[in-house]
Amino acid sequence: MMKVISFGEALIDMLSNRLAALDDRDQLEAILDLGMRCGAFTVTRKGAFDALPTQADLNA
Numbered sequence: 001m002m003k004v005i006s007f008g009e010a011l012i013d014m015l016s017n018r019l020a021a022l023d024d025r026d027q028l029e030a031i032l033d034l035g036m037r038c039g040a041f042t043v044t045r046k047g048a049f050d051a052l053p054t055q056a057d058l059n060a
Contacts, residue, residue: 006052007039
């Protein structure tokens with residue numbers, strides 16, 4: 001089964017691995033972009049869990 005990603009999970013995971021990103025605008029924008037793409041993708045499908053994107057969905 002592929003790992004699904006929610007906005008919150010993406011944001012927390014990226015920030016926990018890159019705390020210095022809080023001081024780097026480009027890294028912070030990339031982290032927020034990923035989180036927003038996860039959230040945007042989620043509202044394109046019906047269902048709660050089924051709507052969460054996989055990494056492959058986000059890379060497409």
